[in-house]
Structure formats: C-alpha cells, structure tokens
Amino acid sequence: MCRREERRRLCPLVLLRLAIATCSRACATKPKAKRWDKYLSIESKSRKASTLKQAAEYLKNPGLISLGGGLPSPEYFPIDEISIKVPVAPNFSEEATHESGQVVTAGKYDIREGRSEYDLEIALNYGQSVGAAQLLRFVTEHTEIVHNPPYSDWHCSLTAASTASWDMVLRLFCNRGDYILTEEFTFSSAMETALPQGIRLAPVKMDEQGLLPSSLDEVLTNWDASARGARKPFVLYTVPSGQNPTGATQDVERRKEVYKVAQKHDIIIVEDEPYYFLQMQPYKGANAPQDPPPANYNEFLKALIPSFLSMDVDGRVVRLESFSKVLSPGSRVGWLVASEQIVERFLRNAETCTQNPSGMSQIILFKLLDEAWGHEKYLQWLVHIRMAYTNRRNVMLEACEKYLPTSVASWHPPAAGMFHWIKVDWKKHPLALAGDSYDSIEEAIFKAAVGEGVLVSRGSWFFADKSTEPTDMFFRATFAAAPADKIQQAIKRFGDTLRAQFQLQ
DSSP, X not given: OOOHHHHHHHSOOOOTTOOOSOSSGGGGGSOOOOOOGGGOOHHHHHOOOOHHHHGGGGGGSTTOOOOSSOOOOGGGOSOOEEEEEEOBTTBOSHHHHHHHOEEEEEETTTTTTTSOSOOHHHHTSOOOTTOOHHHHHHHHHHHHHHTOOSSSOEEEEEESOHHHHHHHHHHHHOOTTOEEEEESBXXXXXXXXXXXXXXXXXXXXXXXXXXXXXXXXXXXXXXXHHHHTSOOOOEEEEOOSSOTTTOOOOOHHHHHHHHHHHHHHTOEEEEEOTTGGGBXXXXXXXXXXXXXXXXXXXXXXXXXXXXTGGGOSSSOEEEEEESTTTTOGGGOOEEEEEEHHHHHHXXXXXXXXXXXXXXXXXXXXXXXXXXXXXXXXXXXXXXXXXXXXXXXXXXXXXXXXXXXXXXXXXOOOOSBSSEEEEEEOGGGSHHHHTTOOHHHHHHHHHHHHHHHTOOOEEGGGGBSOTTSOOSSEEEEEEOSSSOHHHHHHHHHHHHHHHHHHTTOO
C-alpha cells in the first residue's frame, strides 16, 4: 500500500459533480469502459444538469461575491461544534473506547482557522450531489486499495446509502415493463423498490454458493420477448457475499463464470455488497479449534474473495457500497462505483432527488475514517468486526446442531454476512399430509415460533417469483444483533417449535 501522503499528493481535490477516477497514476495505462447509451432509460436520457448546481462552478473565482445561491448563512446554524469519541486501534471494544477512546471535534470554522480541511460551515450547508470532497477522496482511495478496478475511467459518488442508490440505478436503466434478473431468493426491499416502478423480476436459480451461471445463461439464451411481453433483460441484481436472505457466498470461480455470462449477453451487473467485509473464518464444527484471525490487514485483504468490480474489464459493474453493516446504518451514507458515464447519469438524478448525502453523517465519518483512523486502522476495524461476526455465526451454528431436529431441518454454514438460512422439510408436516398448502404451513410454523418467543423471517418473503410458490421452505435467522445467550435461547425455541409442529418426540 502506498503511503497516504503520497496518495494525497497524486489525488487533487475533488470539485463539483464528478469524482476523479483514481488516486494512482497506474490508471493511465488501463483501457476505458464501454459505453452504455443503448441501455439508458427514457428518464435517464431526459435528465439535464441542475441549473442551480451548475452555477456553483463560478464559486471558485477569486473575489466573487455570491448572491446567486439559496444557501443560508452559517452564522445561523445553531451548532458551534460536535465531539465524538472513537476507538483507538487496535483496542476496538466498547469498554476500551469508553475508558480511553480518542475524542475528535469538528468546529464550525475549522477551515478558516487552520484546524481541519472539513468543518461544520460546509457540512451543515447544502452540498454537491457527489458528496463532500474530503470523504469522497477517502472512499475513492479505499476502492483502489481493495478492488483496483482494471479500467481507467471508474468513478465514485457518495450516496444516501444503498437502498436509495438502487432506486436511482433502476431509474437510470429501466423503463416500465422491463425485466431485471435477480437471484430466486433476493432482498425483499430490492424487490419492493423495483415492482412499483413497473419493473418485473426474472429469477435465476441458486445453490449453496448463490447465483448459478448456467441458470443465468439459460434464462438469457431462451428469452422470448414476444411471450414475455418485454425485451431481454440486461440488468442483473446480485448480492455476492453473504447474500440476503440465503447467506450464500459466490467464490472467485463462480464470480468469474457469472462475469463471463454477463459478457456473453452484454448485461450490467449491479453488485450490492453490504456484507463484503463480513467474510468469515471457515466453520469447523462445535468445540473444534477455529482458524486464527488474519495476522494483519494485508492478510485480510488477500483472504477476501475478489469482487466483480476487481475483474470488471468492461465497466459493466455498478457496485453499491455501504457503511451500514460495518459502521452505522443510521448514517445513511454509502457510495457507488461505476464508469464515468454511469456515474454522471446517476448524479443527474441525485441533484433533484437526494440532493446530497447527510452533511452531519459525512463529517462524522470523515473525522473517524480520515482524521482518526486512516486506511490502515479502518482495515484493522474491518478485521475486528469480521471476527466478531464469525463468533456470533459459530454460536448460532452450534445451537442449531444442538437444538434443531435434523429429521426436518437442514442448513449450510454461511461464509459471510449476517444470515443463517434454515431449510425445513415442509412435506413431512402433518398439515401437508392432510393436503394443506405451502403458504398455510409456512404461516403455521411462523406463528408458532412467535408464540414460543422467537421471531424468524419467512423464506417466501424473499421469493422473487410471486406468481408461484417456492418448492422448498426456508426460514431466515439473523445472528448479527442478539448476544450469544439470546441466540442459543432463540434457536432452542425454534427447535421446540419444529418438534411441536412436526409432532416429533
């Protein structure tokens, strides 16, 4: 890794609407991304740059007195400074932070007083849709460190987190009546974002590693536009690591195969990766010695499965990044990585939609990530939470081995993320033998579990093809939030539910 100062020297300030492509001169030797004009939606093609935001270009003129914008005066912002206490690496525990954490402060006029390059005068006012240059610089560097995209004109834009980004990506590419490709079980909010826009879902079959390349190829090769009443889909939405809801993780060979199919059919891959850094140590079984954590952040980076972005020679990947699962979901700040053309169209929407990511969140993240930690300590933090979630995953798996009846329940250990996907052999249920439906049996198990004092998610909530019932029944259990003793208690209650429902001794 280059020294941060050297990266900063090579990385000029980010101005106005577009992020620079990279902070390294290595990009100059890489090819440019393909153009995607043929896939832009009617809405996206219609968008023009914001008239008012274009005027901001003149603010860099020396001596200019601005009467043109609608920015309120910072003297009337009723916050003079904010202070936050953050962990000092490598002591990341709550206790250590409370006792000896570092206090970082942001004042209203830190820039003019020479204390910082980002202050509340900027953060609390209207900002650019691409986000604050200071935080944008950090995530651009982070993207190069972790993924190093193999084409030259990749760009980053800060966002109001991934759900808003997904909505805007759909509007960028899709018209009403279009289909998009998804895993057969997929994030329910992603579906609920697409469907009201008149966008339909074309499910792709999965196995324990997630999306099946052969099924993706089959869906696209055999697409009948007349029968479907829509053109062949060209947007694939996938969660490759710790997939929500299944917990499946595509290994590097699987990702390469999916990318080849994407090239064959010339489709866009929307890579939604909130769980990318929650790739875990292998599960060895209850009471078995577990693998040690990565020795350092370099070993951690080497152990990560390469992203679609890291193998994207065409600029066909739109990567949705989020701080939600690794820092704070309440920040509502993430970022998007894509080709210059796609980012430019994305920002035309952002200018009149989200306007800019939360300024308060951005300055807090900047103070934590850039001023307090820097890249190396942030990567150490990611190693820390990887191990924390590995331990929680292990507690849940050990509880499943102890308490769930394996005559009707089965599972694969998740390799990343926050979710455990439990398959239940519903055809052995007494109601199934009496001829009752899948839906009624799933509901009976779900309500019985609630009655026992445990809430799990019904697998059908995530099933992409709403015109049919799933063949197999699943329940999603989340191991992220509950402490170890509560996880064990919850799984025991779910096991008791299954025994009662299936009349097992």
